[in-house]
Amino acid sequence: MRVRNTFKSWSFFLAAVFAITGSSQVSPANLDCSQVIKDKVTGPPKPNVIDKNSNPVRTRTCFEVAVPEGVRLNASCSPRISNIHRLLETCPASDPALSVILADFEIRRNGNLVRTVSCTPPISKLPLSKYTDELILVQTLRVMYYMHRSTPGNLPWTKGTLYDWLKSKVRGFNINDQETSAASCCAEIGGKLFISVAPLKNDDFNRDLKRRWIGISGNVALYAHERRHLDGFAHVSCKGSDNMDQAYNETSLSPFGVQWWLYKNWLTEDLGVGFSCLSDSERQETADLFVNACEGYRTGRFCGTPPASVSKPSSWRPCLDPTKQ
Numbered sequence: 001m002r003v004r005n006t007f008k009s010w011s012f013f014l015a016a017v018f019a020i021t022g023s024s025q026v027s028p029a030n031l032d033c034s035q036v037i038k039d040k041v042t043g044p045p046k047p048n049v050i051d052k053n054s055n056p057v058r059t060r061t062c063f064e065v066a067v068p069e070g071v072r073l074n075a076s077c078s079p080r081i082s083n084i085h086r087l088l089e090t091c092p093a094s095d096p097a098l099s100v101i102l103a104d105f106e107i108r109r110n111g112n113l114v115r116t117v118s119c120t121p122p123i124s125k126l127p128l129s130k131y132t133d134e135l136i137l138v139q140t141l142r143v144m145y146y147m148h149r150s151t152p153g154n155l156p157w158t159k160g161t162l163y164d165w166l167k168s169k170v171r172g173f174n175i176n177d178q179e180t181s182a183a184s185c186c187a188e189i190g191g192k193l194f195i196s197v198a199p200l201k202n203d204d205f206n207r208d209l210k211r212r213w214i215g216i217s218g219n220v221a222l223y224a225h226e227r228r229h230l231d232g233f234a235h236v237s238c239k240g241s242d243n244m245d246q247a248y249n250e251t252s253l254s255p256f257g258v259q260w261w262l263y264k265n266w267l268t269e270d271l272g273v274g275f276s277c278l279s280d281s282e283r284q285e286t287a288d289l290f291v292n293a294c295e296g297y298r299t300g301r302f303c304g305t306p307p308a309s310v311s312k313p314s315s316w317r318p319c320l321d322p323t324k325q
């Protein structure tokens with residue numbers, strides 16, 4: 001049964017959330033329903049990383065588990081992204097996982113705690129000026145929260161989920177107006193580690209792209225790159241750059257290796273986000289970017305053995321979102 005929400009707009013108040021939640025709080029989406037039935041990153045050298053409404057859905061069999069549109073529950077009542085487009089059209093306040101995300105990660109701007117982020121769905125209709133850096137960051141974290149939550153263990157560098165791996169060492173994100181790269185890792189604030197993120201400023205082209213998977217995916221890969229540095233992976237110098245990795249090794253992926261792996265597996269849907277549910281034109285556009293990103297890392301970020309060359313799949317997996325026909 002789908003629950004209609006009549007709110008026209010939402011603001012979520014981070015301070016209030018912090019006050020009422022603890023870092024170990026579990027979201028409804030995490031319930032076991034079986035009982036109830038300073039390194040700098042700029043991304044690949046070329047191309048430039050370019051880099052709906054939201055009503056919680058409850059199913060009949062997993063009625064205690066609420067998830068936003070674009071996320072469905074598998075047979076074990078575990079959430080998975082079934083339609084990334086629909087998820088990214090929703091606002092954070094409609095997401096039952098928001099309280100957990102905001103308890104796990106502090107969001108700061110120039111070191112100051114961000115207390116309010118406004119959002120009016122659908123995101124595609126939101127004036128670009130209202131699609132703030134803070135909102136983009138929260139949207140990215142929502143995607144990371146749900147990404148392969150139902151299939152932990154399918155990442156080469158961690159036995160857990162992408163989200164849990166991120167939060168195991170990163171306490172927050174600081175949108176830093178002085179940041180000169182897309183992101184850097186990591187700055188210490190109050191004894192906690194923060195990934196520093198550059199604001200988009202007047203980059204309306206990329207701000208617009210980040211309404212969609214084609215843009216948010218770049219943020220996910222970038223944050224994973226930064227997080228990988230905390231596992232002891234530093235960059236090396238070669239080919240006239242000090243922002244390189246030694247070699248692509250899937251048993252010990254480097255930061256750029258992690259990025260390549262994510263793009264490649266999003267492309268092949270081995271790390272599925274409902275990519276097949278995108279319109280044909282958007283799917284092609286996104287796939288082209290993923291292929292180009294992989295090629296950029298392959299040719300421009302490794303001193304030694306690079307990853308393989310990739311190409312667009314000849315066919316796509318079926319869309320698992322029954323509402324998208």
Ligand SMILES: [Zn+2]
Nearest residue numbers: 039040041255
């Ligand atoms: Zn790096």
